[in-house]
Amino acid sequence: EVQLVEAGGGLVQPGGSLRLSCAASGFTFSSYSMNWVRQAPGKGLEWVSYIGYIGSGSAIIHYTDSVKGRFTISRDNAKNSLYLQMNSLRAEDTAVYYCARVSRPETADQHFDYWGQGTLVTVSS
Amino acid sequence: EIALTQSPATLSLSPGERATLSCRASQSVSSYLAWYQQKPGQAPRLLIYDASNRATGIPARFSGSGSGTDFTLTISSLEPEDFAVYYCQQRSSWPPLTFGGGTKVEIK
Numbered sequence: 001e002v003q004l005v006e007a008g009g010g011l012v013q014p015g016g017s018l019r020l021s022c023a024a025s026g027f028t029f030s031s032y033s034m035n036w037v038r039q040a041p042g043k044g045l046e047w048v049s050y051i052g053y054i055g056s057g058s059a060i061i062h063y064t065d066s067v068k069g070r071f072t073i074s075r076d077n078a079k080n081s082l083y084l085q086m087n088s089l090r091a092e093d094t095a096v097y098y099c100a101r102v103s104r105p106e107t108a109d110q111h112f113d114y115w116g117q118g119t120l121v122t123v124s125s
Numbered sequence: 126e127i128a129l130t131q132s133p134a135t136l137s138l139s140p141g142e143r144a145t146l147s148c149r150a151s152q153s154v155s156s157y158l159a160w161y162q163q164k165p166g167q168a169p170r171l172l173i174y175d176a177s178n179r180a181t182g183i184p185a186r187f188s189g190s191g192s193g194t195d196f197t198l199t200i201s202s203l204e205p206e207d208f209a210v211y212y213c214q215q216r217s218s219w220p221p222l223t224f225g226g227g228t229k230v231e232i233k
Contacts, residue, residue, distance in 0.1 A: 035222075044212065044224055044225070044226050044227045045161075045163075045169065045212055045214070045224040045227075046224065047219075047220075047221055047222035047223065047224070050220070050222070062219070062220040062221075063220070064220065064221045065221070098168055098169075103171065103174065103180070109216065110216035110219060110222050111159040111171060111174040111175075111214065111216055112159075112161075112169075112171060113171045113180060113181070115168035115169055115170075116168065117167075117168055118168060
């Protein structure tokens with residue numbers, strides 16, 4: 001059974017940092033591109049970041065503009081884990097953060113068939 | 126950036142009725158459009174990918190159509206568990222990947 005379990009959310013002051021993790025199981029993690037998607041309270045879905053599968057060298061990485069230079073996505077295939085290092089956090093980063101798997105292995109076909117349960121990040125003083 | 130506009134924002138229907146949800150893209154996304162369902166406190170669930178393909182385990186009452194800029198999600202006969210928020214998402218041109226603002230299907 002495919003499972004994605006996020007952790008690391010919490011309350012942080014503006015300007016602070018958090019590191020989110022997503023533990024994957026039930027599939028060959030290294031073969032799948034992964035994403036972070038967030039949802040502010042009462043709002044819609046917003047894509048945050050993408051990291052490609054390790055198929056032929058370095059994984060391709062993308063970010064939405066609002067987090068470039070502040071967030072860093074990474075993966076550890078040996079630990080079947082995805083990460084999101086979030087620095088210089090702002091109030092507008094407050095959201096539930098989901099990790100999400102693309103539906104086909106060894107592709108960048110960006111539709112997501114499995115999602116974690118989400119972890120809440122609250123940025124407030 | 127491709128913007129996705131969903132309409133209506135809210136759809137009030139009764140169980141057994143047909144639901145028709147719309148998603149319009151600011152430029153062509155070919156058939157690279159997906160639909161998700163989200164219930165309160167839950168993660169989104171993939172319903173339809175590439176405009177018209179049902180994801181694994183999705184009931185046949187859910188269907189998707191369209192191409193280019195205009196897409197439709199149809200629920201042929203609403204079941205009680207179908208009342209939720211629905212989002213469209215394009216993967217044609219990214220980054221950034223974009224989602225629509227959502228349509229809430231509520232019980233009338």
